[in-house]
Amino acid sequence: MHGTVDSVDRSQLLKGLLDIIVLRVLDRQDGYGYEILNRLRAAGFDELGDASVYGTLRRLYRAGYLSTYVQPSESGPHRKYYSLTEPGRKYLRQARDAWEDVSAKMRVLFDAPPKG
Amino acid sequence: MTTTPDRSTEIASYLAAVERHLGDLPTHIRQDLMSELDTHLSEVAADLGPGAALRDLLGSPEAYARELRDTAEVDKEPVGIRMRRKLSETAAPALDRLRGAADRYAVSTGHADAAELRERLRPGWWVLRGAIVAALFVYWLSAAQYGVTGYSIFGSIPGLLLMIAVLLVCVWASMRLGAKSMDWRGRRRRWMIAGGIAIVALAGYQFSWLLTGIVPVRYIETASQSGDPYGYVSDVYAYDENGNLLTGVYLFDQDGNPLWIGDPYNCPVATANPFDAESTVEGYDQYGNAVENIDDSYGYQYPLCVAGSEPTMPPGETPMPGDDPTAAFPETAAPGEDGTPSETPTGEPATTPEESPSPTPGDDPTE
Numbered sequence: 479m480h481g482t483v484d485s486v487d488r489s490q491l492l493k494g495l496l497d498i499i500v501l502r503v504l505d506r507q508d509g510y511g512y513e514i515l516n517r518l519r520a521a522g523f524d525e526l527g528d529a530s531v532y533g534t535l536r537r538l539y540r541a542g543y544l545s546t547y548v549q550p551s552e553s554g555p556h557r558k559y560y561s562l563t564e565p566g567r568k569y570l571r572q573a574r575d576a577w578e579d580v581s582a583k584m585r586v587l588f589d590a591p592p593k594g
Numbered sequence: 595m596t597t598t599p600d601r602s603t604e605i606a607s608y609l610a611a612v613e614r615h616l617g618d619l620p621t622h623i624r625q626d627l628m629s630e631l632d633t634h635l636s637e638v639a640a641d642l643g644p645g646a647a648l649r650d651l652l653g654s655p656e657a658y659a660r661e662l663r664d665t666a667e668v669d670k671e672p673v674g675i676r677m678r679r680k681l682s683e684t685a686a687p688a689l690d691r692l693r694g695a696a697d698r699y700a701v702s703t704g705h706a707d708a709a710e711l712r713e714r715l716r717p718g719w720w721v722l723r724g725a726i727v728a729a730l731f732v733y734w735l736s737a738a739q740y741g742v743t744g745y746s747i748f749g750s751i752p753g754l755l756l757m758i759a760v761l762l763v764c765v766w767a768s769m770r771l772g773a774k775s776m777d778w779r780g781r782r783r784r785w786m787i788a789g790g791i792a793i794v795a796l797a798g799y800q801f802s803w804l805l806t807g808i809v810p811v812r813y814i815e816t817a818s819q820s821g822d823p824y825g826y827v828s829d830v831y832a833y834d835e836n837g838n839l840l841t842g843v844y845l846f847d848q849d850g851n852p853l854w855i856g857d858p859y860n861c862p863v864a865t866a867n868p869f870d871a872e873s874t875v876e877g878y879d880q881y882g883n884a885v886e887n888i889d890d891s892y893g894y895q896y897p898l899c900v901a902g903s904e905p906t907m908p909p910g911e912t913p914m915p916g917d918d919p920t921a922a923f924p925e926t927a928a929p930g931e932d933g934t935p936s937e938t939p940t941g942e943p944a945t946t947p948e949e950s951p952s953p954t955p956g957d958d959p960t961e
Contacts, residue, residue, distance in 0.1 A: 496665060511634045512641055528651070529658040532634050533665030536627055542675050547779055554640030558633050561780075 489525045496534045498577055499523065501543065501562065501570040510557040511535060535560055543569050601642075605635045608648050608655055615659030622679065627662060716772065723790060724768030726797045728761040733800060828860045830896040843896040852893020861899035 492499070503509065503517050515531045538544045543566030548556050562570070609632055616624050639648060652658050696708035705711040736747045747753030775786045832840040845853040 493664065510637055512637045527653070527658075527661050528638065529661035530665045532631070533627065533662040536630065537665065540623075540626055540675065540679075545780060551640075555633070555636040557637055558630060 492523065492526060493530075495577070496526075496530060497538065498570065498573045499526075500531065500534045500538065501566060501573070504544065504560055504562050505567065505570055508559045508561040510559050513557075514560070538566065542566075601639050602636075604648055605632060605639055608635060608652075608658075611655030612659045612662070615656050616663065619663060717769070719790075720769045720772035721765050723772075723793060724765030725761060726793055727768065728757075728764035730793075730797055730800060731764065732757050732760055827855055829856045829898045832896060839897075841897065844892045844894070845896065846893070852891065854893055856894065856896075856898050858894060858898040 499518065500514065503514055503521075509517065511532050512528070514535070515526065515528055518526050518531065535544065539546060539560065543563055544560045545563050547559050547561070549559055550556050609628070612631065613624070613628055616627065619627075635648065638651060642648065642651060649655075693708065700706070700708040700711035703711060705714065732747075736753070740746055747756060771786075775783065778786065830843075830845065832843045834840055845855065847853055
């Protein structure tokens with residue numbers, strides 16, 4: 479992504495990728511809502527809001543791509559962990575293929591020298 | 595850090611504000627979002643510094659709700675998911691009541707809640723599960739080898755040793771599996787639960803006869819009565835169309851041969867000559883050898899036993915109900931209620947008053 483792109487546009491772009499982003503983060507390791515957000519921030523997705531991540535988690539959960547379990551934490555309240563289900567993994571593979579495909583075509587599109 | 599009381603009110607008011615702004619969402623989506631949002635917000639709040647407010651981190655509830663709405667909406671819920679959700683929504687009130695009852699029960703046993711009680715009972719369940727499996731194994735093994743060798747392992751020393759060994763092994767394996775399964779989640783855990791239920795159900799099916807006391811019948815004798823369908827008949831009573839008992843009856847088959855049905859020597863009381871006096875020669879007695887001598891071309895004369903002495907046919911089954919055959923034929927039937935022949939009734943009234951004094955002694959003529 480280009481650093482010069484306006485941040486509103488970036489968040490609009492990311493909206494379509496939220497599923498892949500969240501699923502990919504959880505594919506590596508189970509996590510609870512706020513921690514997932516921090517992982518995303520650490521990965522450079524600063525403009526993602528807590529509500530976006532939470533809303534995506536719930537939507538993916540309702541779709542059967544995520545399962546949840548509660549674990550007590552040493553400090554503070556119990557945490558609701560999310561983990562990928564088998565349909566979730568399958569969905570992530572398909573989404574990743576789609577993204578790779580789109581990304582490759584975008585690369586070709588941008589690399590083509592402008593005419594004139 | 596822990597959620598302080600003022601933090602929980604902050605969360606609650608934030609939640610309420612978010613929910614107000616989600617009012618137009620489909621009910622199931624809104625409910626799903628709100629059901630977990632308090633957990634989520636407490637996670638977030640736990641990370642907040644003492645001076646920071648929820649709003650500082652998350653923005654205004656309106657913005658939060660807008661962002662939620664943008665990401666949370668699903669065009670279409672898969673049918674399977676929807677059915678499962680509907681089912682769980684329907685079952686939720688009953689489950690809640692059940693959970694409440696379980697908690698109250700656990701509290702009454704001196705535990706904090708049902709979860710703690712379950713935690714305490716878990717090792718006991720592991721032992722029980724192993725014992726049930728051992729019982730099933732021994733039961734099946736004994737049934738199989740009894741069918742082959744005819745040797746019952748129950749009540750024998752080798753059998754006892756085998757049972758103890760199987761019990762120890764199964765309980766050990768069950769406890770080991772239980773300790774391992776504590777870390778399992780999701781599918782494997784569900785399989786464990788299903789397996790436990792299956793074991794209990796199987797044992798309930800296999801050992802239900804212990805509760806009902808009915809031992810399952812494995813072998814049924816079928817050949818006993820194939821030869822003579824009237825083998826059980828010991829006497830024959832013939833009645834006329836008015837329901838009166840016929841005496842002095844002879845039975846013949848289609849070839850004119852007498853039907854030798856019944857056994858005159860089975861009568862509870864000594865009978866008259868079963869062949870009747872007129873058809874017999876003198877010198878008979880009541881034993882088979884002598885009977886062979888007499889003219890047997892007529893067969894037995896029925897009833898073999900004196901009428902009424904054997905209640906083989908209850909009065910209700912006679913062609914005319916209420917017409918007691920014993921009463922209709924006082925000369926053949928005994929006048930006494932017990933129906934014994936005329937020899938015995940003379941002794942009968944004499945004995946009864948002595949054993950149990952009658953309330954009206956004047957009734958008895960013998961006194």
